[in-house]
Amino acid sequence: MSTGEGGKAIIAALAANLGIAATKFVAFLLTQSSSMLAESIHSVADSGNQALLLLGGRRSRRAATPDHPFGYGRERYIYAFIVSIVLFSLGGLFALYEAYHKWHEAHTDPNHGAITSWHWVPVAVLVAAILMESFSFRTAIKESNHTRGDASWRQFIRRAKAPELPVVLLEDFGALIGLVLALFGVGLTLITGHGLWDALGTGAIGLLLVSIAVILAVETKSLLLGEGASPQDQAAIERALLDGEAVDRIIHMRTMHLGPEELLVAAKFAVRTDETAADVVRHIDEAEARIRAAVPIARVIYLEPDVFRPEAAATPKSGFDGTQLASEAPTGK
Template sequence: MSTVKEGGSNLVVLAALAANLGIAVAKFIAAGISGSSSMLTEGFHSVVDSLNQILLLYGQHRGKRPPDEDHPFGYGRELYFWAFVVAILIFAIGAGISVYEGYEHFIHPEALSNPTLNYVVLGVAFALEGTSWFIAMREFNLTRGEVSWWQSVRASKDPAGFIVLFEDSAALAGLIIAAIGIWASHYFNDARLDGIASIAIGAVLALVAVLLAREAKGLLIGEGADAAIVARVRAIVDGYPQVTAVNHVRTIHTAPNSIFVAISADFCDAVTMGEAETLIEHIETDLKAAEPMLSSIYIRPEKAENAPRIKVEPKTP
């Protein structure tokens, strides 16, 4: 899998923010004129998305701070915290308001005015959201390599990219649902259908929020590096003739582009303490040259029989 490009994820977030700010204003104006519940819901949806992109940019900025005494591995994982907050906001505000507004308009339906303005706004919003989605998908495809779309999301360590992709996908689905709801309300002369469309948009947002929360939780807890990186590290260390066995290679992402690796290796008994220190320095140099994301490397000389083992559980799909 390719290395995450921070500039690419910034471009994705900025493009989504620009699109959502303009769309939100247009949706609220259209909702105020037409009285459409689903259009009002879409307005709140765009506001929440805009806030989410601001939080992701803030998380990226905070994560760039250098290591200090309190945080010796840096602040990169702060982005993961804000990604989890984004998931909560989508669920609590985006989905919550959508369902509430839909319920209110279903219980107390209001006659809708001419839907032409709504269709115009929805068309413009679809074009802008589609552009943002295309940029997000293009950047995401650059990092996913040959693996499937969903596998790449599960393996990604940069939440900014896939969160915007999820949000834009949900936004496009919401626009289609809103258009269907507005059309159905006028065609069947039943304003309650517009409220049902709003509830359906809330359900889509809730589903996206749950998926994002699941991925952000894994990053917060701490996820290991890609299997290819671990294999590369193991092969480099095992390639030294003074190393009789690589007991284990354990990694954790401290940021999207930063990995801490702990290696347990069994050295030949003939290697002295001084020779081991020199050997470890050479290994670290080779590892950093082969994989620049290895920001912190810890190598422990250890007999194979003394190395601790961890129970490997089968991964859930």
């Protein structure tokens, strides 16, 4: 995983979260604030998540083996999915558990959970954490803009094939919102002297983390199942195939990401009936070269020559979305 693919953003987030986690724990030990404890665990979970992303990027670069002939590119998706589980359980569920107990105890004793000493510590720590987290978030945005293009942020998170940047973006965004919620809970607890506000802030942090974890799980699950090439890449592959004089038409084509930077292309295309075997082999080699030139990440290509049968075209073939592929229309090139 290169720096341009999210490594710089991950390292920035890891450095920020390690520093933030340490200061939050100190603040919790001094004040016994549940919001500070929830935020401490959140930062520890985020630090572990960034380490998992770096590990997944490293392991995905292993060479293909007989047991894994298509390589280990999808390992980055597996580790990103583990990140969503860690964020859900260690971050979100812990915060909700802590909020429940603090809320129950505060109802039993209105003064329970009030911050009675070191009043300035949690506020100072949270403000400092917001500044450090903002730097990490800014780095993630800057790195994402290199590949986002004209897509909206929602589209970028949903369509990105490399999971690291969307994961870091959502984590940093959630961390910033969580810090604001913690500051809200701690601030009102200091003003009112009532621990219920601290419990409310902790619960809001838990709900936020669970929501982000669910979004990450849904998106990485889609990548694990195997997503096809983007519409732009698929159109470029079709144009590259049809660019040769020997390719009469594309009968059908399928694509799938073996990893963020590795695409599998399988296509059946029609050739003229008067072609010799030597001609067909040459045309396949030329078509593969054109595809790789048009879409460099198309590294695994399987092309099958066939003879186009009009009667077979009478039954439209469907793409993954249920629509007829443009290249399978009855009209020729």
